[in-house]
Amino acid sequence: MQTRLSSSLLETDWGKEADSILRTCVHCGFCTATCPTYQLTGDELDGPRGRIYLIKQALEETAVTAKTRKHLDRCLVCRSCETTCPSGVRYHNLLQIGKEVVDERVPRPLNERFMRWGMRTLLPYPARFAPLFRLGALFRPLMPAALKAKMPLLHEPGTRPSGKHVRKVILFEGCVQSVVATSINVATSRVLDRLGISCITANGEGCCGAVSNHTGDIPSGKEMARRNIDSWVPHLDAGAEAILTTASACGLEIREYPELLKNDPAYAGKAQRIAGAVMDISEFLSQSVDSSGLKLSEPLPQISFHAPCTLQHGLKQAGTVEGLLQKLGFSVRTAADPHLCCGSAGTYSILQPRMALQLRDDKLEKLDATGAEVIATANIGCMMHLQSGTGTEVRHWIEIIDSSLDKA
Numbered sequence: 001m002q003t004r005l006s007s008s009l010l011e012t013d014w015g016k017e018a019d020s021i022l023r024t025c026v027h028c029g030f031c032t033a034t035c036p037t038y039q040l041t042g043d044e045l046d047g048p049r050g051r052i053y054l055i056k057q058a059l060e061e062t063a064v065t066a067k068t069r070k071h072l073d074r075c076l077v078c079r080s081c082e083t084t085c086p087s088g089v090r091y092h093n094l095l096q097i098g099k100e101v102v103d104e105r106v107p108r109p110l111n112e113r114f115m116r117w118g119m120r121t122l123l124p125y126p127a128r129f130a131p132l133f134r135l136g137a138l139f140r141p142l143m144p145a146a147l148k149a150k151m152p153l154l155h156e157p158g159t160r161p162s163g164k165h166v167r168k169v170i171l172f173e174g175c176v177q178s179v180v181a182t183s184i185n186v187a188t189s190r191v192l193d194r195l196g197i198s199c200i201t202a203n204g205e206g207c208c209g210a211v212s213n214h215t216g217d218i219p220s221g222k223e224m225a226r227r228n229i230d231s232w233v234p235h236l237d238a239g240a241e242a243i244l245t246t247a248s249a250c251g252l253e254i255r256e257y258p259e260l261l262k263n264d265p266a267y268a269g270k271a272q273r274i275a276g277a278v279m280d281i282s283e284f285l286s287q288s289v290d291s292s293g294l295k296l297s298e299p300l301p302q303i304s305f306h307a308p309c310t311l312q313h314g315l316k317q318a319g320t321v322e323g324l325l326q327k328l329g330f331s332v333r334t335a336a337d338p339h340l341c342c343g344s345a346g347t348y349s350i351l352q353p354r355m356a357l358q359l360r361d362d363k364l365e366k367l368d369a370t371g372a373e374v375i376a377t378a379n380i381g382c383m384m385h386l387q388s389g390t391g392t393e394v395r396h397w398i399e400i401i402d403s404s405l406d407k408a
């Protein structure tokens with residue numbers, strides 16, 4: 001694609017980066033066919049190619065309006081287009097630049113800014129979010145059905161095994177997940193314990209930074225990344241094998257710390273080290289350990305697996321969880337269109353509820369059509385979003401393995 005960015009823009013790092021990404025796009029439109037939002041609206045501007053044009057126009061100083069922002073905001077950042085693109089266009093990097101430019105030229109209305117501020121002030125901090133969540137859980141029985149559906153059901157986590165093994169990993173606790181689904185990481189520790197590996201929780205770690213970065217507060221996202229790096233490095237130095245994440249969105253965010261901190265001389269190198277050490281639990285179980293040693297009790301449930309976009313398009317782990325579950329003896333049923341987003345997409349389900357619900361219902365129809373007893377996924381956001389629309393149980397796949405462990 002030919003570009004006409006001003007010379008002053010081309011002198012900046014981000015202007016150069018945007019220009020080089022734009023030039024790799026050959027406008028073939030292959031990406032449009034696999035874009036969930038284009039499939040919903042049929043509007044070219046709600047597909048990747050259209051959004052690339054909008055960003056190009058914004059960078060070439062053509063008029064930018066609230067309509068430009070609307071189409072960029074509707075993007076899920078699911079990266080399905082990146083998986084499809086034959087030219088390797090780094091769409092999400094371009095979108096990030098485009099959103100910042102558009103937000104600067106057309107400031108958001110006060111209510112939108114307040115909503116984003118509220119989310120980044122509350123969600124990344126368990127000490128603030130947990131009391132509100134507990135209050136909500138208390139009043140759950142009195143809530144109207146629509147609101148009740150959004151409140152996740154708490155599962156009894158059980159106990160964590162003691163850290164007795166020589167092999168150790170850092171298990172990232174996260175923010176929202178550590179409040180609404182502690183059972184996921186407790187289940188992970190039990191499965192790893194059976195495989196002779198102990199989990200460490202790093203003091204001082206916190207949110208991965210995704211909520212701040214996705215709601216436009218990049219400086220806070222960077223600060224969170226630095227704090228996490230400082231809390232993990234001593235454990236890696238002491239021999240921890242990896243930093244494991246059980247929410248694929250957090251795993252992707254951490255894997256991209258080098259991009260976030262590339263201009264920070266004190267942290268750029270450390271960020272590279274962290275990105276090399278972070279693994280989704282599915283990557284770890286399939287690459288770094290012989291999980292065939294796990295003894296499970298029959299009968300095993302039939303599973304319909306939804307691969308979060310962060311796992312399949314971001315971390316490029318399409319098929320990893322399914323392969324692992326099958327190797328352990330589970331029957332995994334594949335739903336139609338597995339590449340499409342469920343509509344959760346981080347803060348998207350809160351900020352774009354109409355499209356998020358349409359995508360959720362489409363996804364659930366396909367997952368339920370497999371006739372499996374349980375829906376499994378790999379990210380807390382997808383889990384809560386899907387569970388709000390179905391009576392079928394939705395669990396993290398590691399919890400299903402944990403529940404099936406041979407108790408003897």
Ligand code: SF4
Pocket residue numbers: 024025026027028029030031032048049081084085086087088089
């Ligand atoms: S598939 Fe890639 S090269 Fe083709 S239009 Fe989409 S982003 Fe551009």
Ligand code: SF4
Pocket residue numbers: 034035036037038046047048051074075076077078079080081082091
């Ligand atoms: S990231 Fe997802 S929603 Fe956004 S343009 Fe690409 S395919 Fe469409």
